[in-house]
Amino acid sequence: MKIVILDADTVGESRVLNEIAKLGELVKYSCTNRGEAAVRIKDAQIVITSKVLIGPSEMDAAPDLKLICVAATGTDNIDLEYAARRGIAVKNVTEYSTESVTQITFMHIFRLLTPGQYWDGFVKDGSWTGSGIATDLSHTWPQLAGRTIGIIGMGKIGGRVAQVASAFGMKVVYFSTSGTGHCTDYPSLPLSGLLSVSDIVSIHAPLSERTRNLIGTKQLKQMKQTAILVNVGRGGIVNEDDLAKALDEGVIAGAGVDVFMTEPLPAGHPFLHMTHPERLNLSPHIAWTSNEARDTLMRRVYQNIRDYITTA
Numbered sequence: 001m002k003i004v005i006l007d008a009d010t011v012g013e014s015r016v017l018n019e020i021a022k023l024g025e026l027v028k029y030s031c032t033n034r035g036e037a038a039v040r041i042k043d044a045q046i047v048i049t050s051k052v053l054i055g056p057s058e059m060d061a062a063p064d065l066k067l068i069c070v071a072a073t074g075t076d077n078i079d080l081e082y083a084a085r086r087g088i089a090v091k092n093v094t095e096y097s098t099e100s101v102t103q104i105t106f107m108h109i110f111r112l113l114t115p116g117q118y119w120d121g122f123v124k125d126g127s128w129t130g131s132g133i134a135t136d137l138s139h140t141w142p143q144l145a146g147r148t149i150g151i152i153g154m155g156k157i158g159g160r161v162a163q164v165a166s167a168f169g170m171k172v173v174y175f176s177t178s179g180t181g182h183c184t185d186y187p188s189l190p191l192s193g194l195l196s197v198s199d200i201v202s203i204h205a206p207l208s209e210r211t212r213n214l215i216g217t218k219q220l221k222q223m224k225q226t227a228i229l230v231n232v233g234r235g236g237i238v239n240e241d242d243l244a245k246a247l248d249e250g251v252i253a254g255a256g257v258d259v260f261m262t263e264p265l266p267a268g269h270p271f272l273h274m275t276h277p278e279r280l281n282l283s284p285h286i287a288w289t290s291n292e293a294r295d296t297l298m299r300r301v302y303q304n305i306r307d308y309i310t311t312a
Contacts (some may be wrong), residue, residue, distance in 0.1 A: 004044040005027070005033050005048040005310060008030055011297065013125060013292055016295070034052075042062055049069075049071065051072070055076045059083065065086075069301050070091065070093070071301050073094050096172070097297070100288055108256025109200060147200065148170065149165045150194040150197065152202070173185040173188075173189050174186055178210070198227060203237055203238070204233050212236050217242040220243065225251065226252075227252050228254040229252060230257075233257060233259060233260045247274065254281070258287045
């Protein structure tokens with residue numbers, strides 16, 4: 001049984017890979033571009049991928065392929081319909097990064113709303129020592145308590161963000177991207193209503209035909225001018241050109257982004273050429289990558305492979 005992992009660097013070092021190697025012949029590639037995938041999986045029975053695209057041409061190049069293990073929750077990099085026609089099983093991993101993504105969500109919120117880096121520098125460079133007063137009021141900042149957070153996508157992660165926000169004393173509303181708001185703990189609003197009342201809009205939805213370009217210029221203009229937007233869901237949900245323009249023009253106050261249409265960001269991306277870069281906080285798709293989350297992810301990938309081998 002040949003097992004090929006196409007982008008091992010994306011999941012990082014993991015002792016679980018040694019356990020996976022005991023299930024068959026494991027071949028590891030640090031990273032794989034689209035043109036290389038077909039050749040690398042041509043004689044594999046099992047493929048592990050995090051972000052590498054596997055479509056019809058890749059599957060056709062691998063006549064013995066039986067299982068694709070996605071080392072992630074989203075499966076938008078796999079042609080699921082074609083895999084089903086070929087009889088290739090596709091297994092992803094869910095609910096491994098809820099706490100990790102929630103923590104990074106609030107990292108972006110805190111970075112955008114509280115000038116922690118400025119205060120740290122103000123003390124360390126001696127400015128406070130020489131100021132003659134017991135505090136510094138040059139940078140104002142708002143409390144979270146009493147403000148409204150609008151959550152787009154009230155799944156496991158969205159629900160956990162809502163719980164933490166509630167602990168800070170925030171009001172929570174949400175928009176169901178599936179069209180069926182099953183959560184009864186918080187008010188469900190249409191998208192336009194959520195955008196207009198929220199001080200923070202936080203995105204925790206998968207990329208689908210319903211959510212692709214969900215937030216563009218029209219929607220950004222429906223937000224409060226003082227509001228911030230956080231996207232730790234998927235690149236493609238927010239139109240990146242529109243967001244960059246809206247931030248530079250002061251349509252909204254700020255944004256924190258962890259996920260992008262193209263990863264890593266190309267050199268000419270508008271986010272890297274902002275007139276007001278201070279209004280944008282970026283992280284390189286790391287919200288899911290806490291030590292604990294990555295360990296859980298790879299253990300469940302191992303279990304998916306083991307289950308398949310056992311039942312095949």
